[in-house]
Amino acid sequence: MPPLSSSQQQLQAIDDTVTLIPGLLNDVASLILSFIPYSHQSRLKRTCKSWFVFFSSKTLFFNRRKFKSHSHLLCIFPEDPSISFPFLFDPAHLAWRPLPPLPCNPSTYSLCNFTSVSLGPHIYLLGGSHFDARSFPLDRPLPSGSAFRFNFITYSWERIAPMISPRGSFACAAVHGLNQIIVAGGGSRHSMFAAAGSRINSVERYEVVGNKWVEMDGLPRFRAGCVGFVAEESGEFWVMGGYGESRIVSGVFPVDEYYRDAVVMELKNNDGNDVDGGGGKWREVGDMWEEGQRARLGKIVVLEDDGCRSPEVFMLDQTDILRYDMALNRWQKETSVPRKASDEKSFGFVVLDGELHVMTLLNGLDWSETRRSRQHKKAGTLFIQIYHPRKKTWRSLVAKPPFHHPLDFSTAVMCTIRL
Template identity: 65%
Template sequence: MAPSASSSSQLQINETQTLIPGIPNDIASQILSMIPYSHHSRIKPTCKSWHIFLSSTKTLFLLRHNLRHSNHLLIIFPQDPFISLPYLFDPQNLAWRPLPPMPCNPHVYGLCNFTSVSMGPNLYVLGGSLFDTRSYPIDRPSPTSSVFRFNFVDFLWEKLCPMISPRGSFACVAVPDWDQIIVAGGGSRHTWFGAAGSRISSVERYDVGKDEWVAIDGLPRYRAGCAGFLSGNGEEKEFWVVGGYGESRTISGIFPVDEYYKDAVVMDLEKNGCGKWREVGDMWGVAWRGRLGKIVVVEEEAEAEGLGVNQGRPVVFMLDGDEIFRYDMASNSWQKESSVPRKAPYNSSFGFVVLDGELHVMTPVQGGDLMETRRSRQQKRGGTLLVQIYHPKMKTWRSLVTKPPFYYPLDFKTAIMCTIQL
């Protein structure tokens, strides 16, 4: 799809500054726009005209979108984003780029169980659980209602209107067609503790244009630790909230244990209103498993051919241990899809995301496991990241290996990940 005349004319390039000698600037701009976003900071110093062109982020993103040059990238929050840098990872080019830390609040620390979603060139970080030195007792975690947005056009963070109810470990979906974000359920659970903390059933809708949260019909019962996804297209969409936990019980009256749900609830969505929740029965038998695994969704545009799903129905996959299951909405059950070729090391876990319609299963491995030679101290600290990639249409696996820029191995039990197209 060629860019429109209006979008090309928006590129503010001084004709006296040649982008590529011997080539008209309009053609040169299309060539430069094909450079992956993850490499822009490295090539900006090449010359003044390139620096000006690549710094015109808004028009550059528009040109990349019109030319279908956008890259599907992964954003990883390895630890508390108040003190640890999030990173942008480009798996196609094995490139990493740090992002600025979130605005620091000196009174809070240990943020975890937050949710991150993207919409256009913006990244949102919502809620979570943390410790606040102004609360009592100070060793008790509490949920937060804070919302932050990272704007890739201006390359900076901004604080938005907070949610009505503080929450962590909740279901969340972005609705780009309507410029809205919906959150449901959650609680105060912190990764440093076992089965403890509060649960809520409230549901809210965020209007990006108005920077405003509005409460909508709550879940039928308390539900935290749940996953959410959208189904449908156009003006008819459904918000699915799957799994999670509600009430807890104790063993011998001492040890708290969560009671996990095996069902889902669904709400019909409209741009300016919502329907009632309806319940979907149990998705698996008692003998199969006790809790929901990691959930990812292949959107309709990525699976229009070959996955046999139409009418805007997404394809939902779950990673349970080292096995991948596909959800069949007709029978309300999980069907085994495949097994991960290389198992995760003992006491480790997989990261699970979708990029360009493929399932990416990630795990840190020791250098010796991959028969590698000597490495620097930094590489020994950070280790190696193995990414195993499954193509749902072809039903084939491939893999790649990369060196994360961290001084510590990634822990996918606590790391938060989000995808974005730039």
């Protein structure tokens, strides 16, 4: 299908002159078509011209949100999105759909440690670390301030205002009630290097309406590799873990000093109104575990439930899933993954539709060997173990990924979206 022209991209609501389903009113037909899972719409939109227009219109997204017929999807970026296609995965129907690659910059390459986050019917791709052919020395990675937004109506990437401070490996969270995105900390760490790289404490927020970034009060300390989330009911932005200072071992090797604490920014005042300027001061929570319990924070997911006042935070620590107790500032064991893997890097960890998804590859090849091989072989089977925190039950499913190489969950970037 050829790309839409600029005039065609101004997608309009379906009018009465177009028949969606013969014999039915368009209001009824559009409602029926809106309940088709999103992962199947790309095939059906080629059925006829009227369906192509409808499945590319704002009416579709309006109906799906109005009648809560969302598809809970996982977006996976296996590596640099300018050279490798991202994919949408629908676990409910075991369906995959590719997204177009990011617009390519001929001067930069090997983008990693970027962050993706969903806000409304869009996916945002922010920052990262890359190499720049115009810089010297060439083997020194630089942080990126670039920002992109994927528009599911036009099915294309849009460049938005760049961040004030370039960064990768940073905390990021969407504030849905304010239509904003907050980023905190970060640095220039690249996945090719186990240590080194810069750290920053800069915090800023992106305002979607004005397409602009606004500086906020900086973190108490330099912090990179951290995790962020927003508790919208209490109006708090949390930043957990990460690393700051480094120490030198044997006079040669830099080793990161990982944080065990968390810091919180108040986004609302005591009256429940937004703080002037978009944020207040930082509050230090303290260490979340005792020294010697674990070296660093594991993979974090946040479960937001409409019936729960505060979000539930879970961590994958090797093969154990822990729940964070905000009152005690401690991690409590919730459950263990039924099927083990060699180490926690073999797992991907996301939350979809109120369930925790632990993903690993079966019969996958070693990633380091695959990158050195000239002939890329397809990845193995994607094995997903799913835990329901309310029911305390496990189930599993198996999917065949479309990638041409095994997923490396330690470097792949994932985010969830409801469409």
